Amino acid sequence: MSCDPFEVVREQVTAQEAARHYGIAIDRHGKALCPFHNDHRPSMTFKGGRYRCWSCGASGDSVDLVRGLYGGTYWESLQRINQDFGLGLPISGEPTPQQRAEAQERQRTKELHRRFETWRADTINQLTACIRAANAADWANLTPQEEEAIRQRERLEAMADTLSHGTPREQMQLFIDRKRVALSISSILKTSQMK
Ligand SMILES: [Zn+2]
Numbered sequence: 001m002s003c004d005p006f007e008v009v010r011e012q013v014t015a016q017e018a019a020r021h022y023g024i025a026i027d028r029h030g031k032a033l034c035p036f037h038n039d040h041r042p043s044m045t046f047k048g049g050r051y052r053c054w055s056c057g058a059s060g061d062s063v064d065l066v067r068g069l070y071g072g073t074y075w076e077s078l079q080r081i082n083q084d085f086g087l088g089l090p091i092s093g094e095p096t097p098q099q100r101a102e103a104q105e106r107q108r109t110k111e112l113h114r115r116f117e118t119w120r121a122d123t124i125n126q127l128t129a130c131i132r133a134a135n136a137a138d139w140a141n142l143t144p145q146e147e148e149a150i151r152q153r154e155r156l157e158a159m160a161d162t163l164s165h166g167t168p169r170e171q172m173q174l175f176i177d178r179k180r181v182a183l184s185i186s187s188i189l190k191t192s193q194m195k
Contacts, residue, residue, distance in 0.1 A: 005078055005091050005099070006106065010061045013085050015051040018062035019044075021084065022069055034058060036068055057117040064110065074103045116175055120163050123178075126185045127160040133188070148188045156184065 019032060024044075026032045031042035034053040043055035052059040058068065067077040075095050082089045095103060134149035134156075142150070149156070159181060162170050174181055 004102070005082075005089050006063060006074075006102070008089060009063055009078055009081050009087065010049060012087055013062045013081055014046070014049040015060070015062045015065050016046040016049075017085075018065050018081065019046070019051065022066065057114075057121050059113075059117065060110070074106055075099070078103075116172075119175060119178060120171065123174075123181060123185070124160055124163050126189065127156050127163070130156050130185060130188045131160065145188050152184060152188065159184075 016026065016030075020026060024032050024035060026046070027042055029042070030046060032044040032046075033039045033042050034044040034056060036053060036058040037043075037056035039053075039055060044051055044053045044058075046052075050059060050061050051065055060068070062081060063074060063077050066080055067074060070077065070080065075091075079091055081087070082091055091099075130149045131153060133146050134153040137143075137146035137150060159174060162174055166174075
């Protein structure tokens, strides 16, 4: 058994089990109303011990879920699950300096991941709007923004496709190049505002 308590909790309590335990109703399709945004149709799914909201992009394991629901630190969320599920891990006191450092590192990674997910969702929306403008354009009467969208459509479609289905490495590459991506999009969206 791993000695990293985060690892142990992740192995023993899935996000789905935690969701049930803390009062989130899961329907017969395995979906739930997301507690992290104003969800009217169940947008949250569970897989491989993790949860994911397909609407707001929230995702993580059981510890992330509990922290999202109750706030506090990762360490406190870990202790809550340890206690509520009777796991008996010796983590009732303050974390050791190493455990504290690990928890902080985890929080940083998580924050970066959250920023990436937000960026990805926004960018896909904007790309889709550009592609739609290109597809719907009246070819006899093109606005400057439609002309630009048509010219760039192939590239925009490739980017949207990568952000939806690409490998993590491909997606990360676009994230690193995000200024360039934003420039392509804004050159189209900006002219549309000038219309
Ligand atoms: Zn959500």
